Amino acid sequence: MPEGFPVGIFDNLESVAISCPMEMSPSQLQAFSQLNTPFNTAPKVKHASLTLQIASPLKFIIPWSQLSSVEINDVLNPLTVDQWETLFRICANLQYGTFVAPKNKSRKLGEPMEHQALSRLRFLVGGHGQKAIDWEILSRPVRFPNLRHLELEYTDARSTGSPGMLLKPFARQPGLSTIESLTFHAPADEPHHVPPDVERVVEGLQLNVNESYKPLPSLTHITLPYLHSRLHDIAYMLRQRAPTVNHPGLTACVLVVLNGRREKYYQVLENMPKVASRYCLAGLTRAPGGEDNQNLGWELV
Numbered sequence: 001m002p003e004g005f006p007v008g009i010f011d012n013l014e015s016v017a018i019s020c021p022m023e024m025s026p027s028q029l030q031a032f033s034q035l036n037t038p039f040n041t042a043p044k045v046k047h048a049s050l051t052l053q054i055a056s057p058l059k060f061i062i063p064w065s066q067l068s069s070v071e072i073n074d075v076l077n078p079l080t081v082d083q084w085e086t087l088f089r090i091c092a093n094l095q096y097g098t099f100v101a102p103k104n105k106s107r108k109l110g111e112p113m114e115h116q117a118l119s120r121l122r123f124l125v126g127g128h129g130q131k132a133i134d135w136e137i138l139s140r141p142v143r144f145p146n147l148r149h150l151e152l153e154y155t156d157a158r159s160t161g162s163p164g165m166l167l168k169p170f171a172r173q174p175g176l177s178t179i180e181s182l183t184f185h186a187p188a189d190e191p192h193h194v195p196p197d198v199e200r201v202v203e204g205l206q207l208n209v210n211e212s213y214k215p216l217p218s219l220t221h222i223t224l225p226y227l228h229s230r231l232h233d234i235a236y237m238l239r240q241r242a243p244t245v246n247h248p249g250l251t252a253c254v255l256v257v258l259n260g261r262r263e264k265y266y267q268v269l270e271n272m273p274k275v276a277s278r279y280c281l282a283g284l285t286r287a288p289g290g291e292d293n294q295n296l297g298w299e300l301v
Contacts, residue, residue: 010042017049018060035059053077057087064090068117071098075126075155078103085141088115098122101133112143119148125167125197126155126187132168138175147178153185154195167197170204170215179216184224192257194225199233202226205250206237223253228264231256231281235268238275251278258283 016039039045040061048064049071050057057072057079070091072079078100079087088094095117121144123133138144152167170176184201186193202224204215219241226234234252243249262281269276 005038010039010045012044013039013042014044015047015049016042016045016062017051018057018062019051020053020055034061036061039063047071049073056083058083058090065092067091068093069096069098070094072100073098073124075100075124081137081141084137085113088118088142089113093117096120096122098124100124102137112140114143114145116146118144119146120151121147121149122151122153124153124155125195134168135171135173135175139173140175144175145178147175148180149183150176150179150181151183151185152197154187154193156187167201170201172213172215172217176216178218180218181221181223182216182219183222186225186255191255192225194227198224198226202233202237206233206240208240219250220248221251221253223255225255228256228258228283231265231268232271235272235275235279238278239272242274249278251280253280253282256281256283 016037018037035055037060040063042063043066045063046067047069048062048067050060051074052072053074054077064087070087079102081102084099084102092115094115097118097120099122101123121138125133138147182201184195184198186195205219205222207214231254234254238250238252241250262283265281269279
């Protein structure tokens, strides 16, 4: 334990955050094989958040093995695939993770490591120069058989412009086969913006294909921003993912700029009444740029 802290002062600590806004050159970082922390033996720590411009989070000595959630959130400093594998190897109890997708592909051809605990994963999508997320990262070099909830948070409105396609198509990837809920978050500074990726995912879920080729075969709920003028797209997607004997069907919560008008939504439901019980609308009560923009908020219909 580093000097300067009374014995037992961190015994009730549950969450830690490490931030390093100051850049350190690679040569400076190499001088430290590991970076000790005063809470490396804190018995109750369950959550860690790390924001680091260059340093690897794994240099820090914290109680990784007991963490249930981890956030590593600098979009310009994603983990490498090797670091990704190491993190899940030392975080056997991790249930929820927030990450930028690893920046290089796995070259390992052997059996992937299996991580049983992870059930929820959030990817931060954005940042200049970020390449498309390759969904193979969910099955190699680490496989997540109990992953049920996937979130995609767009951090930069500029990353949603053309071409802006940062997600590879949702093919029948092994790592996506267990996903039950899928959530898209628009950039916080432009909550009305619909990333091009979202439209492409909706198009993919509309396809009427053989059951064995369906992407996201376990999906039961999707939350996403979408265009008010194209609400019929969602209804058609839901019709293609109707309940069956072996599946409860897909439900959707759609976030749109309403501007006080809901007629199109009700018209869609009238034309496709069988999807009404699985289609929930939420919306921005005012369009961005109005006088009352500071009161912009979500309203559930």
